[in-house]
Amino acid sequence: MRPVVIRGVGCTPIGEHWSIGLATLGATAVRAALADAGITDVDALVVGNMLSGVLCAQENLGACVAERAGLRGVEALKVEAACASGAAALRVGWGLVASRACDRVVVLGLEKMTDAPPDVVTQSLAFANAERDSVLGLTNTALAALLTQLYLDEHRVPEFSLASFCLSAYARSTHTSWSMFQKAVTYRDWLDSPRVSTPLGLYDCPANADGAAAVLLTSDAQSALGGSEPIEVSAIVGCSDSMSLEHRSDMLAFNAARRSFEAALRAADVNAAEVDLFEVHDAFPVVAALGLEAAGYFARGDGWRYHHRNEVDCRRVPVIQCMGGLKGKGHPVGASGIYQVIDVCTQLRGQAGVNQVSPAAIGVAQSLGGLAASAYTTVLRRRCVR
Amino acid sequence: MMGPAAATRLQDTLRRLSGISCQECRHTALGPCVACPACGSASLVETVFRPQGVLIAHTTCFHLSAPHQSQRSRIYGIVELTDGPRFISEITDWISVSLAVRQPGVMVIRRLFTPPPDSVICYGYKFRPDIETPCL
Numbered sequence: 165m166r167p168v169v170i171r172g173v174g175c176t177p178i179g180e181h182w183s184i185g186l187a188t189l190g191a192t193a194v195r196a197a198l199a200d201a202g203i204t205d206v207d208a209l210v211v212g213n214m215l216s217g218v219l220c221a222q223e224n225l226g227a228c229v230a231e232r233a234g235l236r237g238v239e240a241l242k243v244e245a246a247c248a249s250g251a252a253a254l255r256v257g258w259g260l261v262a263s264r265a266c267d268r269v270v271v272l273g274l275e276k277m278t279d280a281p282p283d284v285v286t287q288s289l290a291f292a293n294a295e296r297d298s299v300l301g302l303t304n305t306a307l308a309a310l311l312t313q314l315y316l317d318e319h320r321v322p323e324f325s326l327a328s329f330c331l332s333a334y335a336r337s338t339h340t341s342w343s344m345f346q347k348a349v350t351y352r353d354w355l356d357s358p359r360v361s362t363p364l365g366l367y368d369c370p371a372n373a374d375g376a377a378a379v380l381l382t383s384d385a386q387s388a389l390g391g392s393e394p395i396e397v398s399a400i401v402g403c404s405d406s407m408s409l410e411h412r413s414d415m416l417a418f419n420a421a422r423r424s425f426e427a428a429l430r431a432a433d434v435n436a437a438e439v440d441l442f443e444v445h446d447a448f449p450v451v452a453a454l455g456l457e458a459a460g461y462f463a464r465g466d467g468w469r470y471h472h473r474n475e476v477d478c479r480r481v482p483v484i485q486c487m488g489g490l491k492g493k494g495h496p497v498g499a500s501g502i503y504q505v506i507d508v509c510t511q512l513r514g515q516a517g518v519n520q521v522s523p524a525a526i527g528v529a530q531s532l533g534g535l536a537a538s539a540y541t542t543v544l545r546r547r548c549v550r
Numbered sequence: 551m552m553g554p555a556a557a558t559r560l561q562d563t564l565r566r567l568s569g570i571s572c573q574e575c576r577h578t579a580l581g582p583c584v585a586c587p588a589c590g591s592a593s594l595v596e597t598v599f600r601p602q603g604v605l606i607a608h609t610t611c612f613h614l615s616a617p618h619q620s621q622r623s624r625i626y627g628i629v630e631l632t633d634g635p636r637f638i639s640e641i642t643d644w645i646s647v648s649l650a651v652r653q654p655g656v657m658v659i660r661r662l663f664t665p666p667p668d669s670v671i672c673y674g675y676k677f678r679p680d681i682e683t684p685c686l
Contacts, residue, residue: 281616282613283614283615283616283619284615284616286613286614286615286616287615287616287617289615290615295556295560298615299560299564299662299672299674300626300638300639300640300662300674301614301615301618301624301640301662301663302626302638303611303613303614303615305611305613306609306611306626307638309609309611310607310608310609310626310627310628310638311607312609313607313608313609314606314607314628317606317607317651358612359610359612360611360612360613361609361610361611361612361613362609362610362611363609364609406587408581408587408638409628409638410579410580410628410635410636410637410638411579411581411587413577413588415628415636
């Protein structure tokens with residue numbers, strides 16, 4: 165395998181893009197990534213997407229976006245792994261370049277959720293385990309709420325303590341130009357928000373949104389060609405776990421997240437304490453807490469203490485939600501994995517403005533699908549540092 | 551919406567607590583499996599579990615998906631069966647019952663949702679808290 169770098173990034177703002185169709189939205193991000201890299205041609209386009217067939221009645225998404233982006237003729241395909249679809253597409257694109265099958269691959273995360281009525285979107289998100297969940301009417305949020313309740317009860321965690329994940333996400337998203345929410349949320353807002361599925365309120369749940377984010381992958385040798393500062397993709401590893409929470413021997417342990425995190429850091433030859441940024445999958449507060457525990461930064465049952473970490477014995481903990489996380493930025497499910505990577509690249513390039521974390525040399529993005537039934541961990545490193 | 555084929559296929563899964571017991575690792579699980587979810591063994595015995603269990607977590611969901619959105623809210627719970635496996639189910643007949651963790655109860659069959667006139671009526675399991683028995 166040869167080294168792979170990200171040479172260009174580009175994305176649309178996350179939000180309700182009612183005036184733009186699915187393919188045009190994706191093509192806009194692809195063209196932005198190509199412009200950032202300073203090139204016009206690629207060998208392949210890999211699209212990460214979860215719901216285009218259900219919500220937009222559009223499949224064969226690779227060819228569809230390639231034509232719209234002016235890349236007709238290139239190999240183009242779609243990859244799906246629920247909310248981790250974007251990260252799974254990155255894994256495929258990384259493999260194409262690392263294995264020398266291609267020299268330049270553009271990876272696009274794309275989702276258009278606001279074209280369909282909300283109850284249909286909710287049903288579609290439950291398709292992560294359709295034969296059981298959709299028949300019973302179980303929603304993704306209801307499952308996360310059950311997991312939250314279990315977490316609060318088993319670890320005797322006060323309900324209000326999970327608010328900190330939301331408040332910090334919204335505080336950072338106000339300084340991120342592509343985020344959906346540009347207004348900070350107060351603790352009072354959080355307390356007064358309507359319940360979606362107890363104990364989860366409106367601000368605990370990620371917003372359905374439209375969005376497209378793209379990165380251009382090239383081999384290490386091609387990074388000398390110019391364009392923006394290349395960011396090394398040191399490793400990307402995917403793992404899976406049981407789709408059904410109740411089939412897991414321990415519902416409060418994200419085993420796929422743990423295995424992919426450990427394997428990715430091992431492959432990148434990085435120690436967890438060296439990581440400066442960790443884009444944890446914070447779709448729900450309990451998922452962020454369990455993600456931090458799976459990464460080994462906190463002991464079992466202590467992940468919720470991230471914002472009170474001085475009070476507990478834990479490793480050097482990286483900054484999370486560095487540009488607002490999934491909650492503050494919005495969560496266009498199949499695109500979020502690539503938005504996370506762009507967040508980290510922006511930080512590593514030193515272009516994050518008010519949100520800039522210093523030092524920022526090594527960043528990790530972890531994308532989870534189906535309450536961690538799929539987990540992808542990407543290690544990104546600024547070159548010529550350390 | 552569920553068609554006749556899916557309704558026929560799922561009727562056993564949704565109306566009985568059927569699943570597997572692994573002969574290698576003793577893991578038990580609900581639902582159809584061709585290999586043990588815990589150890590991957592194909593040495594499985596089909597098992598119908600007893601319907602008694604306890605509620606270990608519950609949530610009141612106010613945003614329901616199609617085709618269930620005619621209801622304003624629903625309560626779902628994670629139930630741990632006396633025989634070991636856990637399952638997630640709607641909680642039914644709970645009015646006037648104050649739900650609590652470790653609340654015992656039993657699986658019952660109910661209509662899952664009100665279908666459109668041209669669709670199959672779908673029945674399946676729900677969990678009914680037992681108000682006569684104190685929390686375990």
